[in-house]
Amino acid sequence: MEVVVSLAIGVLVASGVWLVLRPRTFQVLIGLALLSYAVNLFIFSVGSLAIDKEPIVQAGQPADLLHYTDPIPQSLVLTAIVISFATTALYLVVLLALRGLTDSDHVDGEEERP
Amino acid sequence: MTPLPAVDHLLLVPVLLPLATATVLLMLGEQRHAARAVIDVASTLLGLAVAIVLLLRVDSHGPTGAVYLPGNWPVPFGIVLALDRLAALMLVLATAVGLASLLFSLARWHRAGVHFHPLFQLQLLGLNGAFLTGDLFNLFVFFEVLLAASYGLLLHGGGAARVRTSLHYISINLIASLLFLIGVALLYGVTGTLNMADMAERLPHVPAADRGLLHAGAAILAVAFLAKAGAWPLNSWLAPAYGAASAPVAGFFAILTKVGIYAVLRLWSLCFPESAGASALYGAEALVWGGMATLAFGAVGMVSSQQLGRLASFSIIATSGTLLATIGFGRPALTAAALFYLASSTLAATAMYLLVELLERARQAEIDPPVEIVAGPLPAFVDARSVGVVNLDDQEAPLIGRALPAALAFLGVAFAVGALVIAGLPPLSGFVGKVAMLSALLDAEAGASGAGPAARWSLFALLIVSGLLASIALMRIGIRQFWAPQERPAPHLRIAECVPIGLLLGACLVLVVRGEPALRYLRDAAENLHRPERYIDSVRAARPVAAIRETRP
Numbered sequence: 001m002e003v004v005v006s007l008a009i010g011v012l013v014a015s016g017v018w019l020v021l022r023p024r025t026f027q028v029l030i031g032l033a034l035l036s037y038a039v040n041l042f043i044f045s046v047g048s049l050a051i052d053k054e055p056i057v058q059a060g061q062p063a064d065l066l067h068y069t070d071p072i073p074q075s076l077v078l079t080a081i082v083i084s085f086a087t088t089a090l091y092l093v094v095l096l097a098l099r100g101l102t103d104s105d106h107v108d109g110e111e112e113r114p
Numbered sequence: 115m116t117p118l119p120a121v122d123h124l125l126l127v128p129v130l131l132p133l134a135t136a137t138v139l140l141m142l143g144e145q146r147h148a149a150r151a152v153i154d155v156a157s158t159l160l161g162l163a164v165a166i167v168l169l170l171r172v173d174s175h176g177p178t179g180a181v182y183l184p185g186n187w188p189v190p191f192g193i194v195l196a197l198d199r200l201a202a203l204m205l206v207l208a209t210a211v212g213l214a215s216l217l218f219s220l221a222r223w224h225r226a227g228v229h230f231h232p233l234f235q236l237q238l239l240g241l242n243g244a245f246l247t248g249d250l251f252n253l254f255v256f257f258e259v260l261l262a263a264s265y266g267l268l269l270h271g272g273g274a275a276r277v278r279t280s281l282h283y284i285s286i287n288l289i290a291s292l293l294f295l296i297g298v299a300l301l302y303g304v305t306g307t308l309n310m311a312d313m314a315e316r317l318p319h320v321p322a323a324d325r326g327l328l329h330a331g332a333a334i335l336a337v338a339f340l341a342k343a344g345a346w347p348l349n350s351w352l353a354p355a356y357g358a359a360s361a362p363v364a365g366f367f368a369i370l371t372k373v374g375i376y377a378v379l380r381l382w383s384l385c386f387p388e389s390a391g392a393s394a395l396y397g398a399e400a401l402v403w404g405g406m407a408t409l410a411f412g413a414v415g416m417v418s419s420q421q422l423g424r425l426a427s428f429s430i431i432a433t434s435g436t437l438l439a440t441i442g443f444g445r446p447a448l449t450a451a452a453l454f455y456l457a458s459s460t461l462a463a464t465a466m467y468l469l470v471e472l473l474e475r476a477r478q479a480e481i482d483p484p485v486e487i488v489a490g491p492l493p494a495f496v497d498a499r500s501v502g503v504v505n506l507d508d509q510e511a512p513l514i515g516r517a518l519p520a521a522l523a524f525l526g527v528a529f530a531v532g533a534l535v536i537a538g539l540p541p542l543s544g545f546v547g548k549v550a551m552l553s554a555l556l557d558a559e560a561g562a563s564g565a566g567p568a569a570r571w572s573l574f575a576l577l578i579v580s581g582l583l584a585s586i587a588l589m590r591i592g593i594r595q596f597w598a599p600q601e602r603p604a605p606h607l608r609i610a611e612c613v614p615i616g617l618l619l620g621a622c623l624v625l626v627v628r629g630e631p632a633l634r635y636l637r638d639a640a641e642n643l644h645r646p647e648r649y650i651d652s653v654r655a656a657r658p659v660a661a662i663r664e665t666r667p
């Protein structure tokens with residue numbers, strides 16, 4: 001499972017970095033979104049990956065990481081998702097404003113001159 | 115540490131007060147400019163008073179600081195607010211700079227967009243929270259709060275230039291925030307805690323196999339902070355963004371790069387002191403040489419800029435470089451001098467950004483026909499009326515301002531004072547900071563720090579050369595502004611615009627006159643920073659309030 005998750009994160013980061021370096025604002029936006037997915041998965045995976053384990057303590061089971069998965073990375077991911085969602089929305093607004101003000105979807109507001 | 119009864123709850127005020135004020139301001143509605151302004155100023159004044167009280171208390175409080183447990187959970191589990199001398203200094207500095215920018219904006223800028231006042235308070239909330247928090251993830255949240263507010267403030271006033279630079283600014287800060295998250299996640303994976311004091315305590319016990327991961331996490335985290343601090347080569351966003359921002363916003367942003375510096379200083383001194391065993395002073399070389407490269411970049415940028423706004427931005431970069439390089443040596447005396455320099459240069463940089471607009475206006479008045487002024491450097495306000503006179507604009511003119519007869523004299527004196535502080539020339543506070551740094555560099559025993567004598571002498575030379583370059587650049591602009599023989603109608607300033615500049619520069623003067631107690635305070639602050647066990651002990655010693663604790667399940 002570790003290999004699958006690392007491959008997924010790697011592919012997301014690679015695509016995200018490539019898109020962020022593109023000149024179109026929408027590509028940059030999608031790149032940032034992919035990067036934030038990758039980071040969220042990464043945070044999730046530092047709590048050690050586990051199948052069928054809950055982060056909530058139940059009666060009758062000792063409260064240690066052998067019986068439960070670490071709840072802190074999950075709560076961190078939750079916060080990170082909210083924040084990156086909000087900033088992506090804000091980025092979208094600025095993107096549209098730039099598009100409206102300059103009639104261009106280039107990140108610099110104008111096409112590159114050769 | 116025995117917590118003083120009243121300190122504890124006062125610690126929460128710098129976080130809660132801006133939050134409450136922002137909420138009230140949002141609910142007030144968009145059109146009630148006067149009421150919003152009054153509430154905003156009153157709240158910021160109160161915040162400044164609280165910050166000063168906190169600073170005085172923490173100073174009389176012995177070597178350790180005060181700690182507050184907002185959730186009343188025991189230490190490694192709950193969120194911690196911790197106040198030491200450094201945090202108190204940054205609180206006072208941020209609120210003072212904010213207050214000056216706010217007063218300046220009251221002349222007209224606060225009407226240029228809808229939500230200036232709530233955004234301003236949220237920015238203050240993020241800043242204060244970042245300075246107070248003792249929890250790494252909480253630090254991330256407060257960083258995001260202050261960045262989100264800064265995105266809004268940067269856009270304040272509108273226009274293609276601001277939107278374009280905002281897009282770059284937001285992209286770079288989003289990527290830096292992602293790096294921040296990766297760093298936090300790695301450090302959590304290695305140490306199993308997010309509490310900064312707890313983490314510092316566990317670091318020496320990290321097994322050797324994990325040490326590489328730990329260093330990678332710390333380095334990624336540092337890259338995020340350095341991008342925010344404007345360290346070379348991660349600072350290409352800084353000059354365009356700050357140059358495009360409206361004057362009071364740019365003035366307030368002068369403190370933003372210092373948050374990055376603060377985070378580096380706090381975490382680095384806490385996690386990698388000389389006593390940290392295998393990780394002692396990890397990254398010191400990178401800080402020192404990276405800081406020097408930033409300083410050189412900033413100094414060359416200052417000489418190459420033709421506008422005062424750009425020059426002020428590059429002076430901020432140069433300040434960041436100076437601070438990073440001096441912090442990287444890990445010597446208490448150098449850190450104390452760097453903190454003094456930080457305080458004085460932040461105040462001066464804010465004053466410069468505020469002056470920029472007044473100077474541009476003065477120059478514009480002589481070149482352009484009066485009507486052009488509204489369309490040119492001044493923003494086209496959403497609710498602007500058509501204007502026929504040189505001096506400004508909207509209907510509140512008779513309420514707040516009047517033309518100063520000595521406007522030009524004021525501009526000249528203010529510019530000279532600000533330039534002396536930024537260039538570090540005697541007799542003002544920039545000079546005291548630089549001399550303190552230079553003498554500490556001479557004193558530092560060779561080889562005792564992370565960087566060798568080559569780094570020490572390079573920094574020594576670079577500090578002097580950069581001061582020379584800064585004074586050349588500032589003098590050139592000053593000559594063009596004030597001494598060039600031109601038929602010049604006296605610029606029209608408002609008192610509301612002059613008072614904050616006067617206050618900021620006055621604060622620089624106070625730093626000189628009261629230099630001895632200020633340096634004594636900063637030496638104590640640096641001493642505490644370089645003995646991280648004091649911070650760790652004071653955080654570990656914090657206990658939840660028993661009566662409430664017992665009612666928990």
